[in-house]
Each structure stands twice: as structure tokens, then as C-alpha cells.
Amino acid sequence: MSTEHFYPAEWTLDCCIKCNICTSACPVAAVSDLFPGPKYVGPQAARFRAPGQPSPDHSVDYCSGCRVCNMVCPSGVKIAEMNARARAVMVQQGRVPLRLRLRNNLLARSELLGRLGQPLAPLANIALHNPLSRWLAERTLGIAREAPLPHFARERFTTWFRRHPRPNGAARRVVYFHGCSTEYYEPRVGRAAVYVLEHNGCEVIIPPQNCCGLPLLSNGEFAAARAYHQRNVRHLVAYARQGIPIVGTSTSCTLTLKEEAPELLDMWDEDVQLVAANTFDLHEFLLLLWEEGALRTDFRPLPWRLTYHPPCQYRAHRLGRPAAEIMGLIPGLEIVESHAACCGIGGTYGYKVEKYAIAMEVGRPLFDFIAQVGGPLVVCDSETCRWQITHGTGKPAVHPVELLALAYGYPPEGALAALAETL
Amino acid sequence: MEAATLDVVVIGAGLAGLMAGWQAAVRGCRVRVVAKGWGATHWHAGCIDVLGYYPADSQTPVAAPREALAQLVRATPRHPYALIGTAALAQALDAFQQLCAAAGYPMHGSLERNWLLPTALGGVRPTCLAPETMIAGDLRRREPMLLVGFRPYLDFYPALAADNLKAQGFPARDVTLDLPRPEQRRLVNATNLAQLFERADFRAEVVDALKPHLGDAARVGFPAVLGMHNALGVQRDLQERLGRPVFEIPVLPPSVPGMRLHRILTGAIERAGGRVFEGMEVVAADVRDKVVEAVWTEAAARRKYHRARHFVLATGGILGSGILAEDTDTLREVIFNLPLAAVPQRSDWFDAEFLSLRGHPIYRAGIAVNERLQPLDAAQEVLYTNLHVAGTTLAHCDALLERSLEGVALSTGFAAAQQCEAKNT
Numbered sequence: 020m021s022t023e024h025f026y027p028a029e030w031t032l033d034c035c036i037k038c039n040i041c042t043s044a045c046p047v048a049a050v051s052d053l054f055p056g057p058k059y060v061g062p063q064a065a066r067f068r069a070p071g072q073p074s075p076d077h078s079v080d081y082c083s084g085c086r087v088c089n090m091v092c093p094s095g096v097k098i099a100e101m102n103a104r105a106r107a108v109m110v111q112q113g114r115v116p117l118r119l120r121l122r123n124n125l126l127a128r129s130e131l132l133g134r135l136g137q138p139l140a141p142l143a144n145i146a147l148h149n150p151l152s153r154w155l156a157e158r159t160l161g162i163a164r165e166a167p168l169p170h171f172a173r174e175r176f177t178t179w180f181r182r183h184p185r186p187n188g189a190a191r192r193v194v195y196f197h198g199c200s201t202e203y204y205e206p207r208v209g210r211a212a213v214y215v216l217e218h219n220g221c222e223v224i225i226p227p228q229n230c231c232g233l234p235l236l237s238n239g240e241f242a243a244a245r246a247y248h249q250r251n252v253r254h255l256v257a258y259a260r261q262g263i264p265i266v267g268t269s270t271s272c273t274l275t276l277k278e279e280a281p282e283l284l285d286m287w288d289e290d291v292q293l294v295a296a297n298t299f300d301l302h303e304f305l306l307l308l309w310e311e312g313a314l315r316t317d318f319r320p321l322p323w324r325l326t327y328h329p330p331c332q333y334r335a336h337r338l339g340r341p342a343a344e345i346m347g348l349i350p351g352l353e354i355v356e357s358h359a360a361c362c363g364i365g366g367t368y369g370y371k372v373e374k375y376a377i378a379m380e381v382g383r384p385l386f387d388f389i390a391q392v393g394g395p396l397v398v399c400d401s402e403t404c405r406w407q408i409t410h411g412t413g414k415p416a417v418h419p420v421e422l423l424a425l426a427y428g429y430p431p432e433g434a435l436a437a438l439a440e441t442l
Numbered sequence: 443m444e445a446a447t448l449d450v451v452v453i454g455a456g457l458a459g460l461m462a463g464w465q466a467a468v469r470g471c472r473v474r475v476v477a478k479g480w481g482a483t484h485w486h487a488g489c490i491d492v493l494g495y496y497p498a499d500s501q502t503p504v505a506a507p508r509e510a511l512a513q514l515v516r517a518t519p520r521h522p523y524a525l526i527g528t529a530a531l532a533q534a535l536d537a538f539q540q541l542c543a544a545a546g547y548p549m550h551g552s553l554e555r556n557w558l559l560p561t562a563l564g565g566v567r568p569t570c571l572a573p574e575t576m577i578a579g580d581l582r583r584r585e586p587m588l589l590v591g592f593r594p595y596l597d598f599y600p601a602l603a604a605d606n607l608k609a610q611g612f613p614a615r616d617v618t619l620d621l622p623r624p625e626q627r628r629l630v631n632a633t634n635l636a637q638l639f640e641r642a643d644f645r646a647e648v649v650d651a652l653k654p655h656l657g658d659a660a661r662v663g664f665p666a667v668l669g670m671h672n673a674l675g676v677q678r679d680l681q682e683r684l685g686r687p688v689f690e691i692p693v694l695p696p697s698v699p700g701m702r703l704h705r706i707l708t709g710a711i712e713r714a715g716g717r718v719f720e721g722m723e724v725v726a727a728d729v730r731d732k733v734v735e736a737v738w739t740e741a742a743a744r745r746k747y748h749r750a751r752h753f754v755l756a757t758g759g760i761l762g763s764g765i766l767a768e769d770t771d772t773l774r775e776v777i778f779n780l781p782l783a784a785v786p787q788r789s790d791w792f793d794a795e796f797l798s799l800r801g802h803p804i805y806r807a808g809i810a811v812n813e814r815l816q817p818l819d820a821a822q823e824v825l826y827t828n829l830h831v832a833g834t835t836l837a838h839c840d841a842l843l844e845r846s847l848e849g850v851a852l853s854t855g856f857a858a859a860q861q862c863e864a865k866n867t
Contacts (some may be wrong), residue, residue: 040484043633043696056631090721093479094763277743295743310446337741339474339719356712 028100035062041088046360050380054081057088061098083365085331110239127234133203163375167410176206189222198269200402207432211424259297270333302341318426320351330401359385364407386411456482458833459756460707461855473716478723487692488699490571494845503568534856564606578687586613588659598665622647635667666690759834783810801843808837830858
């Protein structure tokens with residue numbers, strides 16, 4: 020990890036020149052008075068935050084954590100990190116009401132929910148998705164009744180993987196970090212990733228792994244997030260030490276392993292840094308293969324025009340748009356890239372009853388853009404963004420790797436299977 | 443590796459960088475623009491100043507830039523305009539005007555005459571190209587104007603502007619309106635006002651509130667927040683409803699007219715197949731002999747590599763943080779550590795007066811280049827043959843004082859792109 024340009028978030032507040040570019044770009048401030056904007060809540064409020072002092076914050080919890088402010092700041096101020104830390108202080112000081120904290124912890128424990136719910140998938144899906152239980156969940160817990168909860172999969176991804184025959188003669192080994200959503204909700208994304216990696220001569224290794232902890236980080240539950248990250252590092256570091264890349268399909272999980280967890284939790288030991296330095300977004304990894312001339316391009320054409328929305332957490336890797344570049348290699352496929360700031364969901368943000376309307380308003384420019392482009396489905400790398408996009412547009416959403424797997428000739432699943440029948 | 447080699451990497455996404463990226467992409471180059479964040483476009487007035495004062499410390503605005511430019515080029519052969527030539531400047535302005543017109547946002551004006559437009563403080567500002575939304579404010583005409591502000595919007599005080607204009611003999615009055623009820627937000631900034639102005643119902647309510655105050659006003663000035671995507675439509679609708687010309691006055695950053703130009707330029711780059719990435723700060727470069735091979739940008743967990751045949755350095759000067767004052771008395775170009783020219787003695791960096799008409803000597807410091815915009819060392823030798831420098835990073839020009847900032851940016855960005863060739867051409 021390069022550290023010479025690394026400064027703790029708080030040190031960067033003096034770099035702020037108050038130009039307000041962040042406020043002009045902030046998708047939440049654009050639609051709600053409850054969040055006055057990154058400049059006010061970040062570097063300006065930071066002047067009033069001191070260790071051991073009561074938190075002066077009221078509005079910081081309305082930051083959705085999209086990190087658009089960081090991306091546009093011309094002065095290198097780490098606004099999003101300041102906000103995340105300030106929220107953690109509010110949580111620590113008991114400034115978040117107990118009921119909401121219980122709700123936040125429930126939403127942020129995607130792994131726990133998956134472990135409990137997935138084995139009972141058909142039943143749990145009925146229980147979670149009927150109007151009465153959603154109404155109850157809103158009244159008692161504050162989980163917005165309209166917000167797009169996912170469906171549990173009938174089979175866990177790793178159950179499928181154990182059954183999946185390993186290819187012979189792999190040229191290199193790759194660790195796959197599948198994340199909770201692939202494991203419990205959308206195993207089709209993991210299957211597509213395994214096909215694509217194996218097609219390119221990789222042996223896929225799936226060591227035991229936890230939730231990356233990002234939902235906890237973005238709800239200010241730092242202690243719990245630390246425990247998750249420590250366990251993940253323990254499971255992954257042996258591979259990192261051998262230089263085996265750790266590749267993920269969830270752009271927020273990989274960002275957490277690379278940067279969010281170490282930075283927000285001040286974890287800088289050698290193991291944490293080794294794991295960070297060896298973690299890759301899947302398309303970042305595929306693009307590196309392509310640059311080496313090692314990516315197979317035996318694609319069959321996909322004659323579609325589809326909207327692609329790069330999630331905020333993907334842009335925050337500061338890699339450009341690797342998935343768009345890889346999809347650009349598929350003949351016939353026309354990708355129309357969204358420049359919308361955010362879909363609104365912000366991980367768990369849009370599930371909260373007090374933030375649901377804001378999240379939908381934030382997503383509106385994206386939903387309008389998707390409607391204007393048309394097309395049978397939408398492409399997006401992040402799971403909660405996909406669910407929000409489907410909720411906001413009525414169109415199914417797929418991960419870019421699903422298109423790639425289809426172009427390589429693997430059987431499509433879900434929404435893509437229906438579309439592939441038209442080929 | 444060959445597949446990953448770009449034709450051009452542009453460092454910086456101000457007007458110079460975006461112009462270079464657009465022109466290179468139009469010439470068939472594979473272009474990537476990388477920038478630390480958004481910057482100059484969001485800070486400037488959304489007009490193109492080419493030459494406002496000449497000599498720079500003159501107190502009389504330049505009336506006809508073309509004549510003054512000819513004098514400047516003869517008198518200061520190291521000035522960026524002199525290096526690239528006024529023909530390149532004229533070509534750059536022409537290309538830019540065509541682009542903006544095609545985007546439905548015409549920039550009016552020419553090198554034959556400067557506009558004189560009112561500032562938010564009621565000053566008089568010479569500028570060469572101005573968007574259609576601003577030109578009815580021209581102070582070469584004397585029709586009385588009414589300046590409109592909004593009570594919850596703190597970045598424009600119409601009374602201040604009107605009083606200063608009156609003191610200089612320009613007939614002006616002011617009025618401050620409350621926002622229509624449902625739009626009364628606690629926090630009103632330029633971008634959310636611009637969104638509101640795109641709505642016909644909001645405009646109708648503003649006009650209703652404004653009509654009783656019109657009096658003898660022959661034109662009406664608003665802060666520059668009249669819509670983000672459809673500024674011309676917003677302006678025309680207001681003009682129809684008010685029955686007189688309407689104009690915008692640029693206000694404090696973030697600048698809505700600047701954002702419109704940012705949107706037009708980045709859109710043009712992408713349509714031409716290029717890419718623009720913000721949040722990518724260049725932190726290192728690989729150089730060999732006299733060639734820049736690649737640059738590295740800061741990214742999560744490790745750096746990202748960008749290999750290209752040509753590089754355009756458009757990081758801005760001291761204001762854009764392309765040049766930093768490291769300790770108390772040394773200046774440093776931040777990426778290639780290029781030598782800086784025209785650096786005065788430390789004691790002479792600043793004039794004694796903050797708002798000095800002579801300017802501050804330190805702002806003339808920058809990178810010395812040849813006619814191909816390649817950086818030079820003290821012995822006038824080219825340092826890197828495939829590196830071209832554009833914008834306010836260049837030495838021998840006080841763009842703030844002579845009011846040439848956007849003209850220098852656009853024309854040197856244009857000229858830098860002319861130095862870049864696509865691999866297959």
C-alpha cells in the first residue's frame with residue numbers, strides 16, 4: 020500500500036478551501052435540507068470535534084457515504100471518512116436512539132441474516148416480503164416498507180461451489196471473495212465469476228470468509244466491524260503472502276478490504292496491508308490480464324444496448340471504469356454509461372424509514388436516465404444498487420460479470436436467461 | 443502492454459486539460475483525462491477572458507483584444523500567446539464557440555471587441571466570450587437595470603452590486619425577493635436554485651413577485667443560477683414573461699455557468715471516445731531519457747498505472763495546486779519536478795498591497811516551454827519530448843492581472859493537442 024500520500028482523514032480538513040464544489044456535487048444535499056452538505060458536515064464541523072468531547076453532530080447521520088465529495092474535491096479532503104468517523108462517535112456516545120441502533124445493526128448484519136434466513140428460504144422469503152410483515156417491520160424497527168429487500172437463494176453459493184468440478188491445468192490461482200449477497204441472495208453472480216475466472220485459466224480458491232464489515236462501518240458500529248475485518252484478514256493473509264490475488268465481485272466488499280476498514284479502523288499492521296495490497300475488483304483484475312495479453316476474447320456477440328451504472332463504491336476505488344472497459348470488448352454490446360451521482364441506496368441507508376424518501380429522490384436522475392435509454396435490463400456491479408435500480412425502474416439488473424460469462428458461452432441465469440433466449 | 447498504451451494522458455481537468463483532451467480525441471487519439479478533482483471550471487465565471495488589460499497594470503480595459511494581442515506578442519515573446527501564436531488562439535476560440543453553439547449554449551463575442559459585464563460586486567469586467575445568458579448585462583449600453591436577489595441565498599447581494607454600479611454612473615436598482623413558499627429551504631445554494639429555475643412553475647412565481655418592482659428597468663439581472671441543463675430556455679422564458687432582456691451575473695463558486703462548460707467539454711470528450719476521471723491524483727511519473735513513459739495515480743490500496751505516448755500537463759499554477767510552495771521559500775512543480783522559471787526572490791513574491799494593480803510577481807512563475815509547449819530547463823533544452831504543458835502552469839504570464847486566464851487555458855490546451863498524434867495516423 021502506498022503510504023506517502025496517506026494522511027489521516029482529520030489532518031486533511033485544513034486543506035479545505037471552502038470552494039463548495041463538494042456541496043454542488045452531493046446528491047443528498049441536492050434533495051434534502053436534513054443534510055446541509057459535505058463541506059459543512061465534514062471539514063467545517065470537524066473543527067468542533069475533539070477526542071473525549073461530546074459529539075456536536077446532528078446531521079452527519081444523513082450522509083449516505085457515497086463518497087462523491089471525495090471524488091470531486093480539488094484539495095484532497097477526505098470528507099466521507101470524516102463523516103463516517105463522526106457517525107461512529109455519535110453511536111459510541113449513545114446519540115443514536117436505541118430502537119434505530121437495533122434496526123441499523125439488523126440491517127448491517129447481512130451475514131447473520133443470511134445464515135438465519137437462507138436455510139428457510141421459501142418460508143423466510145414469504146415472511147419477509149408480505150405487506151403485513153413489512154408494515155410491522157416499519158412500525159417496530161423503522162425499516163422502510165417499500166425498500167427493496169432481497170430474496171434468499173434456495174442454495175448457498177459455496178454449497179454449489181463445493182459441488183463444482185475443478186478444471187485441470189490452471190495457469191494461476193485466484194482467491195474469490197464472494198461477499199454476503201453472492202453467498203445468500205445472488206449466487207448466480209458468483210457462478211458467473213467462477214466461470215469467467217476458470218475460462219481464463221485460473222484455479223478459484225474460496226477460503227472461509229466473513230462479511231467485509233462495510234454495513235457496520237457505515238452505521239458507525241466500528242467495534243463489530245473490526246472483529247469482522249480481523250477474521251477476514253486471518254483467513255486471507257496466507258494467500259496474500261503468496262501473492263495470490265484476492266478478487267471480488269462486490270465493489271464495496273473489495274473497497275472495504277483495500278481501504279475502508281484499514282483507514283476507518285486505523286488498522287495498519289502488516290497483515291492488513293498485505294491483504295489490502297492483494298485485493299482486486301474482478302474487472303480490475305481482468306483488465307490487468309487483458310493488458311498482459313492474457314485475457315481470452317473468444318466472446319460471442321451480445322446484440323444489446325444496455326445502461327451501465329458504475330456504483331459509487333466502485334468509483335471510490337479510483338480505477339476509472341474497468342467493468343465498462345471489459346464490457347467494451349464484447350462485440351455487439353453497446354454500453355450506455357450513466358453519469359448519475361448515486362442510485363440513492365447507500366448500502367443500508369435507503370432501507371431506513373427516515374431516509375427512504377431521500378434515497379428515492381437521490382436515485383431519480385439515474386432512474387430517469389435508465390428510462391430514457393430503454394433496454395431490457397440494467398448493468399451494475401453492486402448488489403444493493405442493483406436492487407434499488409430494479410425498485411426504482413422496474414427493470415431487472417445484472418452484474419457485468421454475468422454478461423461476460425454469457426459472452427464466453429456459459430449458461431445465463433435469472434433475468435439474463437430470459438433475454439438470452441432472444442439471441 | 444501495447445493494448446493498454448493510450449495515445450494521450452491529460453493531467454488536470456480545468457479548461458486547459460479538457461480542451462486538450464477534447465481536441466486530441468477529435469484528432470483520433472485514445473485519450474484519458476485524469477484529475478485530482480473538479481476545479482477551475484467550477485471556480486470561474488463561465489466566460490472566456492482573452493485579454494482584459496494591456497499592459498497588465500493598465501486601468502483601462504482592452505476594447506479590441508486582437509489589436510492588444512498583437513502588441514503583447516511583439517513585446518513579450520515568452521508569453522504563452524506569443525509562443526503558440528494568435529492564429530492558434532483564434533482557432534481554439536472558434537472550435538470552442540462551435541462546440542458550445544452545437545450544445546445549445548452559444549458563447550458570443552470575438553477578438554474584435556470585449557464585452558463589459560457587471561460583476562457581483564458591481565465592478566466592470568472585460569471579457570471576450572460570454573454565454574448568451576450574460577450579454578444583456580453589457581455595460582457599454584446604458585439602459586437601466588434591475589438586479590434581483592433572493593433572501594435565503596447568501597452568495598449575491600443585489601444592493602451592493604447596484605450601489606457600486608450607480609456610483610460609476612450605470613443606472614441600476616435592486617430588489618431582494620423571498621423564494622416562493624414551497625421552495626423556501628433553509629439552505630439555498632447556486633446548484634439547487636439552478637434546479638428550481640428549470641421548473642416553469644417556479645419561474646412563474648418568481649416573475650409574479652418581481653413584476654411590481656420592474657418600474658423603468660429596461661433589463662433584469664439575476665445571479666448566475668438560471669438553470670443547469672437548459673439555461674437558454676430558462677432565460678428566454680423569463681424574458682418573455684418579464685417583457686424585457688434578462689441576464690446573469692456570475693457569483694461565488696461553485697459557478698453554475700462554469701459547470702455548464704464542464705458538462706459540455708466532458709460530454710464532447712466522451713462522445714469522441716475519450717474518458718475523464720476525477721478523484722485520480724497523479725502522484726508519480728516514470729521517465730526515461732527525454733521521454734515520459736507513464737504516470738501513476740493514487741488509488742485504493744495501490745497506485746494505478748497509465749501508459750501513453752503523449753502527456754499533457756494541465757494541473758494549474760499556484761491556485762490550481764500544480765505548483766506548490768513547499769517550505770517557506772521554494773516552489774515545486776508537483777508531478778515531474780520541472781524547473782520553474784520567472785521565480786522572483788522570496789522577498790519579492792508579493793506586492794506590498796494585497797489588491798495591487800501591479801499584481802504579485804510570484805504569479806508569473808511557472809514552467810518555461812518552447813513553441814511546441816515542451817518544458818525547458820534553464821539552458822533552454824527540452825526536458826521531455828512527449829510532454830506538453832498547458833494553462834496557468836506556464837510561466838511569463840500573470841493571467842489574473844491581465845485577465846487572460848481562460849484564453850490562455852483554451853488556446854494552450856488546443857495547441858498541446860495539436861502536438862499529439864494517434865498511433866495509427
